[in-house]
Amino acid sequence: ELIAVLSGDAPAADKALACKGLAVYGSSASVAELAKLLSDPQLASWARIPLEAIPGPAADDALRVATESLQGNLLIGVINSIGIRRDSAAVDLLSGRLKDEDVEIATAAAIALGRIGNEASAKALRKALPEATAQLRAGVAEACILCAERFLADDHAAEAAAI
Structure with missing residues (x-):
C-alpha cells in the first residue's frame, strides 16, 4: 500500500508520509520506488530515511547507483x-x-x-x-x-x- 502511494500520482506530502512509514515497514521490495525519489528535491530526504533503515544490499546498491547521476x-x-x-x-x-x-x-x-x-x-x-x-x-x-x-x-x- 505504501509503495503504491510512491508509484502513483499522490501529492508530495502523501509520498513523504509513505516514506516515513517505509522507514518502519519497508523491505527490499520498496527500494526501487524509493530510489526513484532520490532525484526529487522535495522528496529525496524523505526517501533516504527508509533507505538508511532497510536492511540488505538492495538499499546499498540503490544509493551507490544514485551517486552516478546526482x-x-x-x-x-x-x-x-x-x-x-x-x-x-x-x-x-x-x-x-x-x-x-x-x-x-x-x-x-x-x-x-x-x-x-x-x-x-x-x-x-x-x-x-x-x-x-x-x-x-x-x-x-x-x-x-x-x-x-x-x-x-x-x-x-x-x-x-x-x-
Whole structure:
C-alpha cells in the first residue's frame, strides 16, 4: 500500500508520509520506488530515511547507483546515507569523491568514509589527509577521528591509534 502511494500520482506530502512509514515497514521490495525519489528535491530526504533503515544490499546498491547521476545537495545527501549505512562496498566510490572539485561533496565523502570505519576507508583517509586542500583538510581530519572512534568501538585500539 505504501509503495503504491510512491508509484502513483499522490501529492508530495502523501509520498513523504509513505516514506516515513517505509522507514518502519519497508523491505527490499520498496527500494526501487524509493530510489526513484532520490532525484526529487522535495522528496529525496524523505526517501533516504527508509533507505538508511532497510536492511540488505538492495538499499546499498540503490544509493551507490544514485551517486552516478546526482549533483549538489542531492548527491551530498546520498553520500551521507551511504556513510550512515556503513556501506563498505562504497569505499572506492567515496575515495574517488575526495578529489571532487566541490569541497562540500569531497567533505561529505570523507565523513562517510569515517563513518564506514574499516581498514580500506582508513587507508583512503590517511592518504587524503596530507594531500587535502586547506578547505578540505578539516573534513578529512574529522573523518579520521570518526574512523578511529569506530575502530575503538570495535575493539581495534591499534588501528585507532594508527589513524
